[in-house]
Amino acid sequence: MPDKLVIADREFNSRLFVGTGKFSSNEIMAEALEKSGTEVVTVALRRVDIENENDDMLAAIDRNKYLLLPNTSGARDADEAVRLSKLARAATGINWVKLEVTPDPYYLLPDPVETLKAAEILVKNDFVVLPYINADPILSKKLEDIGVATVMPLASPIGSNQGLKARAALEIIIEQANVPVVVDAGLGLPSHAAEAMEIGADAVLVNTAIATAAEPARMAVAFKLAVEAGRLARKSGAAPAGKRASASSPLTGFLRDEQK
Amino acid sequence: MESLKINGVKKQFAAGIPATIAVLLEQLRIEAATVVAEIDGQIIECEKFAETKLHEGQSIELVRFVPGG
Numbered sequence: 001m002p003d004k005l006v007i008a009d010r011e012f013n014s015r016l017f018v019g020t021g022k023f024s025s026n027e028i029m030a031e032a033l034e035k036s037g038t039e040v041v042t043v044a045l046r047r048v049d050i051e052n053e054n055d056d057m058l059a060a061i062d063r064n065k066y067l068l069l070p071n072t073s074g075a076r077d078a079d080e081a082v083r084l085s086k087l088a089r090a091a092t093g094i095n096w097v098k099l100e101v102t103p104d105p106y107y108l109l110p111d112p113v114e115t116l117k118a119a120e121i122l123v124k125n126d127f128v129v130l131p132y133i134n135a136d137p138i139l140s141k142k143l144e145d146i147g148v149a150t151v152m153p154l155a156s157p158i159g160s161n162q163g164l165k166a167r168a169a170l171e172i173i174i175e176q177a178n179v180p181v182v183v184d185a186g187l188g189l190p191s192h193a194a195e196a197m198e199i200g201a202d203a204v205l206v207n208t209a210i211a212t213a214a215e216p217a218r219m220a221v222a223f224k225l226a227v228e229a230g231r232l233a234r235k236s237g238a239a240p241a242g243k244r245a246s247a248s249s250p251l252t253g254f255l256r257d258e259q260k
Numbered sequence: 261m262e263s264l265k266i267n268g269v270k271k272q273f274a275a276g277i278p279a280t281i282a283v284l285l286e287q288l289r290i291e292a293a294t295v296v297a298e299i300d301g302q303i304i305e306c307e308k309f310a311e312t313k314l315h316e317g318q319s320i321e322l323v324r325f326v327p328g329g
Contacts, residue, residue, distance in 0.1 A: 019327075019328060020328060020329070021327045021328045023327065029327065042329055043325040043328050044325070044326050045296075045325060045326070045328075046323065046326045047267040047268075047321065048295055048322040048323065050267060050288050050290070056294045056324070057325065057326060057327050058294060058324075068325070070325065071328055071329070073328055073329070086303055087296045087298065087303060087323050088325075090296050090304075090305055091306070091323075091324075158329065208329065
């Protein structure tokens with residue numbers, strides 16, 4: 001039974017997006033991407049270092065297998081994000097962009113005001129916008145109203161591996177969203193990814209936890225399985241939690257004489 | 261001596277600035293297919309590299325995809 005993820009005009013089988021940063025080599029990155037089963041990979045844009053021979057990572061990414069999703073990391077405000085988006089589109093011909101406006105270097109939290117501003121401009125310029133945001137239900141709604149393709153709220157700060165610290169807010173976003181919700185940032189373990197899917201996320205984006213694992217390709221498999229498990233659980237209608245015990249074995253026919 | 265600003269740094273060209281972006285990339289040994297260029301804030305598509313002439317004093321940004329999350 002197909003359970004495809006639909007974003008804008010594309011369908012995906014995999015609900016795991018993977019970032020390409022922090023891998024120790026292009027070969028390890030390529031293997032991890034393959035093992036993850038992902039269909040969407042993120043990349044960044046930076047100045048070419050003209051003094052040094054450049055190592056082109058794009059060659060290690062099979063563009064037939066993966067949709068390249070450029071991010072606007074480095075942008076400190078809406079104007080910079082829009083500029084980066086346009087450069088990315090000129091390079092690939094693809095109008096999908098992960099909108100990321102993260103001026104604070106300590107927590108890399110996204111600036112909500114600049115993100116909303118940039119999103120509006122980008123949507124008007126025919127971009128498919130996937131905005132990275134804090135887990136802010138109001139901001140999510142505002143972005144939805146201006147026509148973004150998804151919202152991508154964080155679980156916890158980028159690269160922190162803390163898991164679903166923002167769980168309560170994420171649940172609200174998921175409950176109220178009319179666009180796919182991709183939980184992005186801070187997922188440090190496959191169990192975090194499974195948890196995100198169990199609470200109803202449509203997809204997750206993972207980078208650090210895979211790239212910096214001792215064995216990235218194996219960890220990629222673990223995340224792949226976790227995302228599938230979490231999604232399956234969500235669709236299976238998990239039973240609710242309770243305070244008191246609820247016996248799993250019968251309460252009659254005990255091998256003893258009842259006290260009279 | 262003629263110069264261009266490339267990625268924020270002024271670069272002198274003793275033999276004169278390259279005629280086009282394509283020539284500049286060749287001189288810098290950068291593969292054209294992997295970069296996007298901006299001249300004075302205007303994005304130049306890859307297909308136009310060979311026909312886009314450069315002029316003294318222009319500010320050029322050469323940008324490419326790198327690993328990122």
